[in-house]
Amino acid sequence: MIDPQAAPGGPEPLSDRLAEHLPRLRRYARALTGRQQSGDAYAVATLEALVAARDEVRRAPDPRVLLFRTFHDIWETTGQPADPDPDPDLPLPERRAQARLAALTPQTREALILHTIERFGFDEIGEIMGTDGAEARLRVQTAREEMADAVSGRVLIIEDEAIIAMDLESLVVEAGHEVTGIARTRAGAVKLGLRDKPDLILADIQLADNSSGLDAVHDILAQFGDIPVLFITAFPERLLTGERPEPAFLIAKPFDEEQVRTAISQALFFSSTATLEAESA
Template sequence: MPSEMTSADLSARIASELPYLRRYARALTGNQTTGDNYAAATLEAILQDRSIFDASATPKVALFRAFHMIWSTAGAPAGVSDDTDVAPLEARARDHMANLTKNTREALLLHTVEGFGYDDIATIMNIDTSEASKLVDIAVDEMQRSMAGRVMIIEDEAIIAMDIHSIVSEMGHEIIGVARTRSAAVEMGSASRPDLILADIQLADNSSGIDAVNDLLRQFGDIPVIFITAFPERLLTGERPEPAFLISKPYSEEQVRSAVSQAMFFASTETLKSPA
């Protein structure tokens, strides 16, 4: 880190990328609190030792590379947990994670959700570019085979709903229906409990997909949820509980496939709640 870079310069470079680091950390851990703790630990490490933030790289690559230094040192959560306070669904997810090839989920999320190319992934994870590509291929195969289930889509734009329907169906999941409003979503979900919900934020009648999801969660408890929005930074402010899984519009087919596989893997996904 050049000596002329001030704390203000460093903060400015990190600030715009921090919401995306928090999104990545939450998707990686499947838990809002755990993900945020890793992101916070990364910031603390950078403040203590600025050399781990590579000023020659783009700010996002440098920040994610610093995160991976912390992640690899602390150890990715995997295997059977001895913590009796861990929810059964999360415990099963950890057990399942122990069977995945090492580093595959990280590479998959970096590529499909955060949009990094293989060269950047190699820099972030401190591996070869060819290995980065191979890890993504392995992850796609392993995650898509991890679980199939019943999926409900909450989306008011017909073309987007049809596209998501097609993508998720081709993955082997059953679509129980598409709802365009909060009331329709609650009615549909109540009649046929989904294993996964994909929800837009703003719906056709100006109702909230967030409220629809929380109405269903009050009935059924933990259901993995993926929120879809054109403005992800508005939902990753740290000012209230936020989603662990979030797709930005416009999205790619790879992003949808990755998020669905990840969310089904982590059945204990925490979801966004409306402010009081």
């Protein structure tokens, strides 16, 4: 437990200082690792480290920055390897992800996600990553340049609001990807997904006929297996509990263009689909 209660009138409990930020840490950790299980394991390790430093938590002027900084202290020493020639015994998707990671400047992808998805400012990123704001800005820019052409794919959009769907379609195409179709309902999404297998599914949760984007995705994955999925929802905390199978890639409504581009690039970065297999051959 990370919830030693403070005495009446005493310091704020640790749980109160950290709890509201935990879903964001889970989202960030999953985006870095590409998996719910490994991302959540890093989040747990971060909490364990903060329990041991509970006095620092209570004194911290911004517990959110402290939470992410503690995560990065762990990530820098035990984080995902970046091997240009990964172990051939590893699963193929992991080998590809490691090769792609090895081609990136170290700590730039982390800075990009912190800035565009988690909405940290450059000075905050500098504090989290043990540098300054100017270096953080440079890392973000470098990541944008290096990941712009890193990988592309075919995207199925599941979104019932026509204007949002059009915006997403434009963003996907402008980022160099192809849209295989746009669906407004579960049945429509499944039909499109099975007809033309996508490399990535970009899905809302609540659809036009009161059906669920989660169910639509489940139906498609039941046929094809491990296609990366990026969920867009007004309630991301409901999918960031760590209590059940949940998405690794998630952005919240309302979103901005940079959030969508970055989230798509991260999801495709760890993809194992046939189209991306051909591109990385």
